[in-house]
Amino acid sequence: MISQMFSFLWKEFLVEWRNKSVLGAILLYAFSTVYIIYSFQNFKKLSAEELYSSWNILFWLVILFITVNAISKSFNHEGSGRYLYYYTIANPTAFILAKILYGILSVLLLSLITLFLFILFFGFPFQQFYIFLLAMFFGGGGLAIIFVLISAIASKVENNFVLVSIMGFPLILPFMAFTMQLSELSFAWFDTGLTKNVIILALFDVLLVVLSVILFPFIWRN
Amino acid sequence: MNILSILTVLLLEASNTSSVGAESWMYGGEKFYVVFVVILIIFFGIFTFLILLERKLSKIEHQIKER
Amino acid sequence: MLKILKATWWKFLSIPLLIYIVAFGLLQPIAPGISSIHQDKITIGEVNFISIETYNTHLEEAASSSQAWLKNGETFICGVFTEIKNNTAIIGFPIARKDYEKRFFDLIINNDIDGTFELRDALVPAENFGNNSFSDVDCKVEVNTNESAFFTFPNREILKESIRNLFFHVCMWFAMVFLLIFSLGSSVAYLNTGKKPWDTMAHLAVVTAMVFGALGILTGMVWAKFTWGAFWPNDPKLNGVLVAMLAYLAYLILRGSAKDESKKGRLAAVYNIFAFVLYIIFIYVIPKFSSSLHPGMGGNPAFSEYDLDSSLRIVFYPAVIAWTLLAFWLFSILLRIELINEDLEDQLI
Incomplete structure (x- = not known):
């Protein structure tokens, strides 16, 4: 099963690599959003405190839309014939785990790029940078997991891009709020409740993976 | 619905309070009207649900008659 | 199923x-309470007549057993009912000292039928002071509280x-x-x-x-x-x-x-x-x-x-x-x- 998972993961990389336009589109998307925010003049006039909170909110907004764009396509290129083929030869757990792993990796890569862009354009406001990286890892990872399962459901239905947003946004809203509270700590000097929040977020990610693994076979079956 | 409004009036009479100054009528009677409005909303909600059921039923009756 | x-x-x-x-x-009635008080400032060094309106109470019936006092920290100031009509009353409080523990006074009323009920943070001392000088009488000894004679729902402030x-x-x-x-x-x-x-x-x-x-x-x-x-x-x-x-x-x-x-x-x-x-x-x-x-x-x-x-x-x-x-x-x-x-x-x- 592990080897199957890695071969699926490798396949995802290959598909992505051969179809560079998708990756390029998302990168362009990230760059242009950050640039739009930068070119909004009032943003530069904010006081330090206002800047931190808007930094946080804008960053997570950009990450959210990048995630939606990156992940919602992940099941699109699998035609129904290919599904049937996988179904006969592969283990659904390996398949979904590969998708989730790939989703997490791509979201982390994209959010690192976005973070770099943000620092480039808006400066480096962090007091405790590692907290932000933690929030990015667990929060961004959780986003990726939720959207992988949602897009798996949506891929079985017509006009699915709209459905991904409709089904996904209510589910990730509280999750985002929680992640943003954690990442806000990185702008402060203190770290009260940090370990507890990180543990909750990590447990939550694990729960999401378990749920996806249990539920995915039902989506897969035809 | 009638019984409820009578109950409300009775209770308001019994408690014999007057609303203070220029506050809106909803604050009068020590906010008893809030409870009244809440119950009204719930009743309207349940009636709406009943109308929905009614329409579904008549659609089915129509279908059965046609066959 | x-x-x-x-x-x-x-x-x-x-x-x-x-x-x-x-x-x-x-x-089911809610517990007796003080619904409004017609002033929120008291003058120190004067007898303050405070007019209150209560809710679900029997002030007139229980007039003989009615007690009222202002509480500030551990200090109790006894009041005298000067007028009771239906559920409204005017109570006189002699306020003497200037140095009370807390800024706000709680108003507490007690009678045999309604039990004890209160309005927290009811009154604040005013800026100006009165001319009369009399000594403060702490009436803690007389304070007795009892339960309401009725079964009621709690009366919460908001x-x-x-x-x-x-x-x-x-x-x-x-x-x-x-x-x-x-x-x-x-x-x-x-x-x-x-x-x-x-x-x-x-x-x-x-x-x-x-x-x-x-x-x-x-x-x-x-x-x-x-x-x-x-x-x-x-x-x-x-x-x-x-x-x-x-x-x-x-x-x-x-x-x-x-x-x-x-x-x-x-x-x-x-x-x-x-x-x-x-x-x-x-x-x-x-x-x-x-x-x-x-x-x-x-x-x-x-x-x-x-x-x-x-x-x-x-x-x-x-x-x-x-x-x-x-x-x-x-x-x-x-x-x-x-x-x-x-x-x-x-x-x-």
């Missing part, structure tokens, strides 16, 4: 329960009579959550067995739950307007509930957009389970562990506060059962109509 849903005994159980909670919940909404508004949410749990169970059963009625049940339970959720939101908005002053105060509980309703609306949209019957059922069931787990975690689990999400924010009296009060509890628990039973009753009618409809469609094919 269908057999229980078609049975009638539990539906009839909801009728006496509903009559009980509506009658008891509306007619809630007042609207505390009765506990039996109506809050129960809407309970009915909704129970229906959603039922829907979750049906979805799990559908994924396990693949039988069509389970899917219909899950779907219609969500529809009914949304009706009750909408009622909960509407009634909550009215209640919030007249306790916190805004139809939509920015409270985590409200936002969480709105998000949950959006998630379930997405469930209904998902059902609407899939064409193949069995595929529709399976996808919807998967989404239902996923949404329910996320919903439960965010509404009930995370606020308990996290210091950063406040369940009692914005003057929201936390639920445990009601829990302590036994007079509310004897109506509240039956109310939860009654509204839940009513919700399931409505749901079972909707379900049976839909099942007949499906039968008809099958016969046509």
